[in-house]
Amino acid sequence: MEESQPPVAVGAEEGDVNPPQIDDPLSNGASAQVHLPRITIRYCTQCNWMLKAAYFAQELLSTFSTSLGEVALIPATGGVFTISILHSSTVAFSAQETALWDRKTSGGFPEMKQLKALVRDIVDPSRDLGHVDRALAKQIQDMSLSGQGRTSSTTEACSTEPARAAEGGVGGKSP
Numbered sequence: 001m002e003e004s005q006p007p008v009a010v011g012a013e014e015g016d017v018n019p020p021q022i023d024d025p026l027s028n029g030a031s032a033q034v035h036l037p038r039i040t041i042r043y044c045t046q047c048n049w050m051l052k053a054a055y056f057a058q059e060l061l062s063t064f065s066t067s068l069g070e071v072a073l074i075p076a077t078g079g080v081f082t083i084s085i086l087h088s089s090t091v092a093f094s095a096q097e098t099a100l101w102d103r104k105t106s107g108g109f110p111e112m113k114q115l116k117a118l119v120r121d122i123v124d125p126s127r128d129l130g131h132v133d134r135a136l137a138k139q140i141q142d143m144s145l146s147g148q149g150r151t152s153s154t155t156e157a158c159s160t161e162p163a164r165a166a167e168g169g170v171g172g173k174s175p
Contacts, residue, residue, distance in 0.1 A: 036069030037087040037123055039100075045075045052109065056083065059112055060119060067123050081109065087122055098122060 039060060043053035050073070057071040081103035086095055100118045101110045110118075113132040120127050 035088050036067070037085050037119075038070045038072065039068060039119065040072045040074055040082075040084050040086070042074045042076045042080055042082045042084075044077055044079050044081060046077050047079060047081075049081055050075070053081070056110075056112070056115060060116070063116055063129075064119060064123060068119075079104070083110070083115065085119065085122055 039057075041053045041056055043049040053073050057073060060071055061068065081101075082099065083101040084097055084099045086097045088095060101115065103109060113129075113135050116129055116132050120129055
């Protein structure tokens, strides 16, 4: 029976007494752990919200580029559309997940400027978002002058939510 031979490093020959060493970045004590935030967008596949989720992911990656470690799209069902961020906590020196948006509790989908401001407040609070910040300031000022509260975004319902569909919430009109 043959004994199994250990794998030979690239560039080494079988008879080499001192084969070339393979660089292991962790062997010198360096940490492979990266502390960049991870954004998770969970979307309903039955509602066909994948393109909306991909659009949000693309906009966040374009705006925050190297300040984000990852933006993950996670398919789900049941009318779910949630956006959360896993980031390092300065208080507990550990990772913390923060819900940024939930379609069911927040009343629809976020506007892109709202989402970017929410991410910015966690990732880099001192960062200026330029026209996004000016638009948000104007929106807040307009709402305070008119005495109105927060206006909800367009709420789309999934076909898996029968109560809303029966009320005419999905493309129909209320009786």
